[in-house]
Amino acid sequence: MNRALAQTVVACLGFSGEKSIQFEKLRRFSSRDWKRTLGWLDASGLALYFLQEVDNCNARAVVPTEILVWLDKHLASNRKRVVQLAGDIAEINQRFGQAHIKYAIIKGFSLVPLFCSDIALRVLSDVDYLIDEESRDRARDALVEVGYKLGDEGSIESRFEKPQMRIATRSDNSYAVRTKVGIELHTAIWSFELIHIPFAEPKFSLDRPHTQHWRDLAFPVLNDLEIFVLQLVHAFHHVLEGWVKMSWLFEIGYFLKQQESNESFWNTLEQYAASMPQFREFCAIVIRLASNIFGCTVPLVVEKWIAEMHPAAKLWINKYGRAWAFENHPYQELSLLSASKLVLFLHELYAPDAETRKRIRDLRLFPWKRPPSVAAPIKGKPATTLQARFLQSEHVVRRLIFHATTGSRYLWELPRWRMLNRQAE
Numbered sequence: 001m002n003r004a005l006a007q008t009v010v011a012c013l014g015f016s017g018e019k020s021i022q023f024e025k026l027r028r029f030s031s032r033d034w035k036r037t038l039g040w041l042d043a044s045g046l047a048l049y050f051l052q053e054v055d056n057c058n059a060r061a062v063v064p065t066e067i068l069v070w071l072d073k074h075l076a077s078n079r080k081r082v083v084q085l086a087g088d089i090a091e092i093n094q095r096f097g098q099a100h101i102k103y104a105i106i107k108g109f110s111l112v113p114l115f116c117s118d119i120a121l122r123v124l125s126d127v128d129y130l131i132d133e134e135s136r137d138r139a140r141d142a143l144v145e146v147g148y149k150l151g152d153e154g155s156i157e158s159r160f161e162k163p164q165m166r167i168a169t170r171s172d173n174s175y176a177v178r179t180k181v182g183i184e185l186h187t188a189i190w191s192f193e194l195i196h197i198p199f200a201e202p203k204f205s206l207d208r209p210h211t212q213h214w215r216d217l218a219f220p221v222l223n224d225l226e227i228f229v230l231q232l233v234h235a236f237h238h239v240l241e242g243w244v245k246m247s248w249l250f251e252i253g254y255f256l257k258q259q260e261s262n263e264s265f266w267n268t269l270e271q272y273a274a275s276m277p278q279f280r281e282f283c284a285i286v287i288r289l290a291s292n293i294f295g296c297t298v299p300l301v302v303e304k305w306i307a308e309m310h311p312a313a314k315l316w317i318n319k320y321g322r323a324w325a326f327e328n329h330p331y332q333e334l335s336l337l338s339a340s341k342l343v344l345f346l347h348e349l350y351a352p353d354a355e356t357r358k359r360i361r362d363l364r365l366f367p368w369k370r371p372p373s374v375a376a377p378i379k380g381k382p383a384t385t386l387q388a389r390f391l392q393s394e395h396v397v398r399r400l401i402f403h404a405t406t407g408s409r410y411l412w413e414l415p416r417w418r419m420l421n422r423q424a425e
Contacts, residue, residue: 001040002033006326009041009050012057013250015257016295023059031064038070040328042174045247048075048121074175079120081177086217089127092183093219095142101135102206106186106230109214110221114258115231115251119214122247123174126159126182130222130230132206133187140185148183156188164378189233195240196360197350199278202229225268228255229283236282239289240347242340242364246325249289253296256287260297270301278350280305285313285346289321315424316346338402341365341410345417365407 008029011022041047051071054060060068089109096103104110107128112119131139140150140158148160160183173179190201209220222230231252238244259265273280284305291298298306306314324339344364351357373392378384 001037001328002029003326005029005033005037006040006044009037009046010246010293010326012059013046013049013053014295015253015297019053019057020059023054023057023062026059026062031066034064034067038067042123043245043328045123045245046250047071048078048123049247049250051075052118052121074173075120077173077177078123078175081175081179082120082124083215084177085124085127085181086214088181089219090217091146092127092129092143095146096129096139099135099138099142101131101139101142103129103131103135103139104204104206104209104220104222105212106130106222106227107234109217109219110212110227111231111251112212112214114224114227115255117254124181125174126184128184128186130186130204130206136185136187143183143185151182154191155193156186156191158185159183160185189230190237195237195347196356196363197240197347198352199282200276201233202226202272202276202279204230225265225272228269229272229279231255232283232286233279235286239286239343240350242343243327244289244325246293249286249325250294252286252290253294256290256296256299260299266299266301273305277308281309281313284309285317288314288317289325292317292322293325310349311424312349312421313346315420316349319420320345337409338406339409340402341406342413344410365403365410367403 005026008022008025011017012019012026014022038047041050048071051068054063054068054071086109089105105128108122108124109119109127111122116122129139136158140160143160144150147162149163150158151161152159161180164180188201190199192198204222204226210223211218212221213219221227231248235244235248235252238248273283284302287298287302288306288309290296320339320342324342327338327340341364344361347360347364348357351360
């Protein structure tokens with residue numbers, strides 16, 4: 001990507017400063033600069049949010065026409081995709097109701113209007129359901145009955161997809177109706193088996209969910225406080241995994257802006273988190289990242305949490321956080337010497353002992369296990385076998401390059417990180 005253009009796009013989406021000045025800066029970028037950056041704009045989840053802001057600020061004149069055509073086309077396509085997805089959700093919800101499953105939709109549709117003004121501005125790769133453990137088997141059966149097939153499954157998560165008639169590739173249009181959408185069942189959000197950091201996850205109640213509406217679709221969601229808490233925990237979990245979608249930080253900034261003067265909400269949050277120091281720490285990191293990148297106002301209660309953060313966490317955010325957040329998704333783009341693994345400096349801070357720190361470092365730097373499957377032959381179509389093998393082999397090579405170069409950058413940066421920490425003591 002053209003990093004200067006990416007940073008200017010983010011500045012145009014910011015919650016502080018004079019936006020007209022930022023939009024004027026876009027004039028200096030050529031169509032070639034934009035084309036180089038479209039992959040990042042798409043993967044970051046900011047493409048359609050940016051288009052909305054362009055229209056809100058009457059700034060179409062500063063963006064090349066062919067880029068606007070690209071954005072307009074994808075917005076129209078994504079609107080159709082959302083409508084189709086709403087029909088799928090309605091069918092699943094009906095089955096869940098018949099099976100007496102306790103559930104709430106999380107992320108996605110539940111974020112409107114708290115985090116997002118229009119669901120069509122979000123590119124949904126999956127639909128997430130939070131369910132209780134007792135309902136897990138019944139929920140699996142219900143999804144199978146409506147045509148879904150179980151894919152990956154962990155201790156707290158099961159992913160389902162409908163059988164595909166074609167092999168998906170990295171160049172697929174994220175906004176197209178035909179692009180596959182998975183269904184994920186969660187019994188919790190924090191996965192110790194992935195992160196290796198013990199965390200007493202906040203409890204989310206499914207006993208009295210709120211009913212939310214989108215057009216003719218009605219669906220249960222958590223209350224406003226729980227939605228906010230879940231988004232923060234979810235975002236920090238992804239931070240420690242090595243990548244966070246930039247649009248998630250933007251949406252958190254949008255929420256902070258909307259609730260800026262809601263003293264009742266922030267007082268309730270302060271009471272809610274009073275006995276959870278680890279939760280306060282993790283949330284402070286996410287909100288500080290969002291604030292540093294999008295300029296959103298941080299409420300006083302969170303300012304207190306930020307002041308109490310681990311000194312090394314503050315140092316990491318100040319020295320690496322912004323550059324790290326701008327990185328391409330490590331599974332979507334081939335980035336040489338990416339900053340992705342510099343998040344290990346932050347990850348290791350929260351390991352309970354030296355043995356766990358070493359385990360985290362070894363797993364992230366030297367992941368010897370086989371990469372996950374990204375392509376499988378389509379049943380009944382023998383011709384797809386060769387294509388699937390090629391795509392999987394390409395993925396393996398890209399992962400080897402990624403791990404070799406990003407691991408080298410981590411090792412190169414390690415002495416400096418240790419020196420900075422000594423100086424800060």
